[in-house]
Structure formats: structure tokens, C-alpha cells
Amino acid sequence: MILKVENVSQIYGAGTPTETIALKNINLEINEGEFIALIGHTGSGKSTLVQHLNGLIKATEGKIYYRGRCIYDDDFNMKELRSHVGLVFQYPEHQLFEEDVFKDVCFGPKNLGLSKEEIEKRAYAALKAVGLDESFYKSSPFELSGGQKRRAAIAGVLAMEPEVLILDEPTAGLDPLGRDEILDCIYKMYKEKGITIILVSHSMEDVAKYADRLIVMNKGEIAFDDTPHRVFKHYKELEKMGLAAPQVTYIMNRLKNEGFAVDTDMITVDEAADAIMNMMKLEKIND
Amino acid sequence: MNTFKNGCIMGIIKTSRLLYNYIKRDEEDNIEEVKRAVDYVDIDIKEGEFVAILGHNGSGKSTLAKHMNALLLPTEGTIWIDGRDSSVSENLLEIRKCAGMVFQNPDNQIIGTVVEEDVGFGLENIGVPTEQIWKNVNESLDMVGMNEYRKKSPNKLSGGQKQRVAIAGVVAMRPKCIVLDEPTAMLDPSGRKEVISTIKKLNREDNITIILITHYMEEVIEADRIIVMDEGNVVMEGVPSEIFSKVEKLKSLRLDVPQVTELAYELRKRGLPVKAGVLTIDELTDELKKIKAAGEHK
Known part of the structure; x- marks a missing residue:
């Protein structure tokens, strides 16, 4: 287990008329090598939760452990935690600031006090991992397209070589292919380097395609924590929480209601296509 | 509908060989780089139509949209909004009253500390009498279904509600046409649904022309027409069933179905x-x- 959240609550403006409970008694264990998706309506507490995981905010109550050590202990090295648990914010390209892309990606590892060679080695590796062409390395970050900027910003966090990579809606505002490219690249890092991924997303289709564990936040609490297949079975409850299931889940349920002999727990297009083909073949055999 | 002196009829938004270049200059003001964002585009949108514009990041769709309320003026060619040429500076105020814009991030578009004040802000700015402001604010809050939140602080609202308030602010100006540039990009599924059904209602019940730019394909299946852009050009145009029957072509344009x-x-x-x-x-x-x-x- 790499991260553990124990009875964490977060209350903003405690004791004032604007008191808001952002997190209510959260318990969570995150294991090495998992691909976790975190979904929830706006204001459900998911961004607050991920910011706790690298110590950006301190919980009002409860504790967070990184590899068994409580991150709130006096002798705990918070800086080290942040190099192990990388957080890519929403619209990370707003944080690009250096004069060229390569320098921007070097900024993180530079702050870790590494040698120049090591810094550059990491920057190259990170830029390669996000699939940004070498011709852009010396460009100003501001001359890149939306998708390219997003990659440069993610590379900046990757260059820290984190064990856990948290991404808060990394595909918001990208075109469909840009969305797929970023997520494929994240998936590759998960598969090839074994990085633990926590993906915050509003796209149920993306979540279904990539994650092997799905955590649903609702009003500051964890509503579901299971495989995407099992969570999306509860699509009616998800809707009440301002969420939904992938469109194929609705298709399969509709077909079932119309008398087709299909299972309803499909969450990707491929799964659904296979299930429908099987069903159609079976019906022919039955004739 | 606008009839020209020569009798030809044009829609609420019409462009003729519209071209826009982004020009980058060095410190001495010499031209360093010219990037063509819109490349001789001709479109004609009829009053009351619901038109969706699709295209990958950098395809020129937002640049085109910004011409529709004269935030940008053409480098070459012409755009008429309700028959008014945007290159004539006396037309600007009327153009902006006619075509309102809604952007991606609701937090950047809301200024008031109370919902109803925010919605009335635009009207107040152009000196509309108080009584009329309240009348319009009331109606537009009803139209987007946000009247019960009128006394609330906008920062207490959900993303979808905030975006509906931003739309109400535009509706209060009584535009004939609303241009929405990725209004749902930052919203959760129910926020997206709220905004899209609000847009459809404004189109169907109030006959407001809608131009919707989005990366979510399922939001445009009920549009009257889809325009697909690539490299500053219109590359596909048609009804949704026609456009979405070309799966391979859309994917080659970085889009989806x-x-x-x-x-x-x-x-x-x-x-x-x-x-x-x-x-x-x-x-x-x-x-x-x-x-x-x-x-x-x-």
C-alpha cells in the first residue's frame, strides 16, 4: 500500500455561517500499480481529496500515510512526498512559464537538487513519454497548441519521476483525438513503468475504458469504490449524484428491457458489440 | 431575415470569403509570422437555426465564432450579423446586442455577487431603465430555469447552474443569436445535460438562433445542421445523421461520433x-x- 487515508475530514470556515464540509470521514487505501478513476459532481470533494494526497492541504481531522508514515508527523519530509506523488492540476498549461518547453520540464527536477545530466535525462524521458516531438523542445510553451501545452505540462510533473501520478481532469477542453492521445499516454506509463495513476474525470466513457478501480465521491463522502463494471450497474443512483454511466450501458439496459437476451454490464463499445453479435448469432441458432 | 436592395435574402449570420490571420510581430513591429486561422469561409446561418460547429483544437472554429459578435474583425472578406457588416464601426453596438457569446469557464464570466445582479449587468452597462432591467432579468432567469436562485451568490452554485446564469446574462440582452464556445467543457455530466437542454429550449421555444461549438459529439445530435472545420476551412456540412455516418472521415479529422x-x-x-x-x-x-x-x- 502506497497511500492510506484514515478518517479524513475537511471543513472549510469551521464555526462560521459559511461552514462547508468538503470531506466527511474518508477512508481509502491506494495500492501500488493501480489505475484508479475518481468521479463525482462539481463540489463533491474529489479535487479536495487529491490535494490531500500530496499534502497541499492539511486535513481538519484524520491522517494520511505515505508508505506507512503519517505525512503530518513533524519529521516527515513533505518535499520528498511531493516528488513521489505528482499532481497535475486542471488546465496545467496555465502554469507553464519558462522561455522554452525543455526548460519548463527541467524546472521540477532542478528543484530536487539533481545533477544537470540527471535533470536533462529526466526531461528528455518525460517529453518522450508524453509524445511531444523534439522540434518543440526549444519553442516557447505559449506557441504550442492546446493539446501540446497540456503534454508539456504533464511532462513537467513526470520529470519528477513520481510513484503516484494524480491528474485532475487532464483532458478538459481537448478535441476527441487529443483526449485519446493523452489518456493512451497515461495508460502506457501505467503499463510500462508501473506508475500508480489516479485520474479525476467527468467523462464516464474514458473512465470505463482505462480504469481498473472506480471511486465515486458524493457530497464529500465515498459513495462507491469498486470495479467500473460493478459501479456502473448502479447508474440510476449515479444519476441522482449528477453523474451517469457510459452510453453503452444505457443501450444494453434498453435492449434488455425490449426483450433481447443480453447482459447489461457492458461499459465499452467493444464489449457491447461483442455481446450484441453473440446474442444475434444465438437467436439465429435458436430459430 | 434580411433582404438586400437587390432582393437577395441572407441569414442572421453570413460570411463571404472570410479570412483571418493572426499576426505575430517582433519588438520593432515587423511582421514575424502570419498564421491563417480562418481561410476563405462562406457560411450562411438562418434565423432560428441550431447550428453546431465541430473541429479539432486549432481548426479555426473559435476564431470564426469570435467574428460573430465582432470580437474579431476579418483580415479579408466580410461577415454580416443580422445584415450588418462588422467592418463598419457604427454597427458594432447593434451587432453585439444581436449576437451574445458564452465561453467555456463560467467563473470568468460571472461578476455579480448576487445572481440577479449579474444577469442585469449587461443591461445596466448600456443604460437600460431600471424597470426594464428587472423585467428582462426576471424573464431570462425564467427562460434558463434559474429564477429560484436569483438571490443566491453565484459561487454557491454548481458548474451547470453558473453556466445557466452566464447564459441568462446574455439572454437578458434579448439577442437574436447566441454563440456558445465549448460551454460544457468544464462541467460534470448533469451540468452538461442542464446546459444543453437550456440551449435547446431557447432555440425551440424562444426562436433564438444557436451556434454551439463543442467537443462532445452527443451534444449535437439534435442540431439542425453541423459544420465541421479543419485548417480554417469548412470541410463537412450537413444534418447530424449525414455527418455522423462518416465515422472514418470524422476520426481522420481528430473528431469522434x-x-x-x-x-x-x-x-x-x-x-x-x-x-x-x-x-x-x-x-x-x-x-x-x-x-x-x-x-x-x-
């Missing part, structure tokens, strides 16, 4: 005779029923 369309396409590829351009769950269900019945018939 709704999941139900993709599923139907996959089934066709696997040999099931499902028609191309299926857009809704109803259609797919009907198609499968037909195929099943035909199979039983044999």
Missing part, C-alpha cells in the same frame, strides 16, 4: 446490417428489432 453511433458502426463492420448514421438509442433498438424479425422470418 457518439457512442451509440460507434457501436452501430462496429456492428456493421462485424457483418450486422445496421444502417449508417444511427444517432440515438431508440434508432439502434429499432434497427436491431428489424434485423431480429427478419432473421425469425427466414
Whole structure:
């Protein structure tokens, strides 16, 4: 287990008329090598939760452990935690600031006090991992397209070589292919380097395609924590929480209601296509 | 509808060979780089139409949209908004009253500390009498279904509600046309639904012309027409069922199709005779029923 959240609550403006409970008694264990998706309506507490995981905010109550050590202990090295648990914010390209892309990606590892060679080695590796062409390395970050900027910003966090990579809606505002490219690249890092991924997303289709564990936040609490297949079975409850299931889940349920002999727990297009083909073949055999 | 002196009729938004270059200059003001964002575009949008514009990041769709309320002026060519040429500076105020814009991030568009004040801000700015402001604010809050939140602080609202307030602020100006540039990009699923159904209602019930730019394909299946842009050009144009029947072509343009369309396409590829351009769950269900019945018939 790499991260553990124990009875964490977060209350903003405690004791004032604007008191808001952002997190209510959260318990969570995150294991090495998992691909976790975190979904929830706006204001459900998911961004607050991920910011706790690298110590950006301190919980009002409860504790967070990184590899068994409580991150709130006096002798705990918070800086080290942040190099192990990388957080890519929403619209990370707003944080690009250096004069060229390569320098921007070097900024993180530079702050870790590494040698120049090591810094550059990491920057190259990170830029390669996000699939940004070498011709852009010396460009100003501001001359890149939306998708390219997003990659440069993610590379900046990757260059820290984190064990856990948290991404808060990394595909918001990208075109469909840009969305797929970023997520494929994240998936590759998960598969090839074994990085633990926590993906915050509003796209149920993306979540279904990539994650092997799905955590649903609702009003500051964890509503579901299971495989995407099992969570999306509860699509009616998800809707009440301002969420939904992938469109194929609705298709399969509709077909079932119309008398087709299909299972309803499909969450990707491929799964659904296979299930429908099987069903159609079976019906022919039955004739 | 606008009739020219020569009798020809044009829509609420019409462009003729519209071209826009972004020009980058060095410190001495010499031209360093010219990037063409819109490349001789001709479009004609009729009053009351719901038009969606699709295109990958950098395809020129936002640049085109910004011409529709004269935030940008053409480098070459002409755009008429309700018959008014945007290159004539006396027309600007009327153009901006006629065509309102809504952007991606609701937090950047809300300024008031109370919902109703925010919605009235634009009207106050152009010196509308107080009584009329309240009347318009009231009506537009009703139109977007946010009247019960009128006394609330905007920062207490959800993303979808904030975006509806931003839309109400535009509606209060009584525009004939609203241009929405990725209004749902930052919203959760229910926020997206709220905003899209609000847009559809404004179009159907209040006859406001809608131009919607989005990266979510399932949001445009009920549009009257889809325009697809690439490299500053209009590369596809047609009704949704027509556009979404060209799955490969859309993917080559970095776009996608709704999941139900993709599923139907996959089934066709696997040999099931499902028609191309299926857009809704109803259609797919009907198609499968037909195929099943035909199979039983044999």
C-alpha cells in the first residue's frame, strides 16, 4: 500500500455561517500499480481529496500515510512526498512559464537538487513519454497548441519521476483525438513503468475504458469504490449524484428491457458489440 | 431575415470569403509570422437555426465564432450579423446586442455577487431603465430555469447552474443569436445535460438562433445542421445523421461520433446490417428489432 487515508475530514470556515464540509470521514487505501478513476459532481470533494494526497492541504481531522508514515508527523519530509506523488492540476498549461518547453520540464527536477545530466535525462524521458516531438523542445510553451501545452505540462510533473501520478481532469477542453492521445499516454506509463495513476474525470466513457478501480465521491463522502463494471450497474443512483454511466450501458439496459437476451454490464463499445453479435448469432441458432 | 436592395435574402449570420490571420510581430513591429486561422469561409446561418460547429483544437472554429459578435474583425472578406457588416464601426453596438457569446469557464464570466445582479449587468452597462432591467432579468432567469436562485451568490452554485446564469446574462440582452464556445467543457455530466437542454429550449421555444461549438459529439445530435472545420476551412456540412455516418472521415479529422453511433458502426463492420448514421438509442433498438424479425422470418 502506497497511500492510506484514515478518517479524513475537511471543513472549510469551521464555526462560521459559511461552514462547508468538503470531506466527511474518508477512508481509502491506494495500492501500488493501480489505475484508479475518481468521479463525482462539481463540489463533491474529489479535487479536495487529491490535494490531500500530496499534502497541499492539511486535513481538519484524520491522517494520511505515505508508505506507512503519517505525512503530518513533524519529521516527515513533505518535499520528498511531493516528488513521489505528482499532481497535475486542471488546465496545467496555465502554469507553464519558462522561455522554452525543455526548460519548463527541467524546472521540477532542478528543484530536487539533481545533477544537470540527471535533470536533462529526466526531461528528455518525460517529453518522450508524453509524445511531444523534439522540434518543440526549444519553442516557447505559449506557441504550442492546446493539446501540446497540456503534454508539456504533464511532462513537467513526470520529470519528477513520481510513484503516484494524480491528474485532475487532464483532458478538459481537448478535441476527441487529443483526449485519446493523452489518456493512451497515461495508460502506457501505467503499463510500462508501473506508475500508480489516479485520474479525476467527468467523462464516464474514458473512465470505463482505462480504469481498473472506480471511486465515486458524493457530497464529500465515498459513495462507491469498486470495479467500473460493478459501479456502473448502479447508474440510476449515479444519476441522482449528477453523474451517469457510459452510453453503452444505457443501450444494453434498453435492449434488455425490449426483450433481447443480453447482459447489461457492458461499459465499452467493444464489449457491447461483442455481446450484441453473440446474442444475434444465438437467436439465429435458436430459430 | 434580411433582404438586400437587390432582393437577395441572407441569414442572421453570413460570411463571404472570410479570412483571418493572426499576426505575430517582433519588438520593432515587423511582421514575424502570419498564421491563417480562418481561410476563405462562406457560411450562411438562418434565423432560428441550431447550428453546431465541430473541429479539432486549432481548426479555426473559435476564431470564426469570435467574428460573430465582432470580437474579431476579418483580415479579408466580410461577415454580416443580422445584415450588418462588422467592418463598419457604427454597427458594432447593434451587432453585439444581436449576437451574445458564452465561453467555456463560467467563473470568468460571472461578476455579480448576487445572481440577479449579474444577469442585469449587461443591461445596466448600456443604460437600460431600471424597470426594464428587472423585467428582462426576471424573464431570462425564467427562460434558463434559474429564477429560484436569483438571490443566491453565484459561487454557491454548481458548474451547470453558473453556466445557466452566464447564459441568462446574455439572454437578458434579448439577442437574436447566441454563440456558445465549448460551454460544457468544464462541467460534470448533469451540468452538461442542464446546459444543453437550456440551449435547446431557447432555440425551440424562444426562436433564438444557436451556434454551439463543442467537443462532445452527443451534444449535437439534435442540431439542425453541423459544420465541421479543419485548417480554417469548412470541410463537412450537413444534418447530424449525414455527418455522423462518416465515422472514418470524422476520426481522420481528430473528431469522434457518439457512442451509440460507434457501436452501430462496429456492428456493421462485424457483418450486422445496421444502417449508417444511427444517432440515438431508440434508432439502434429499432434497427436491431428489424434485423431480429427478419432473421425469425427466414
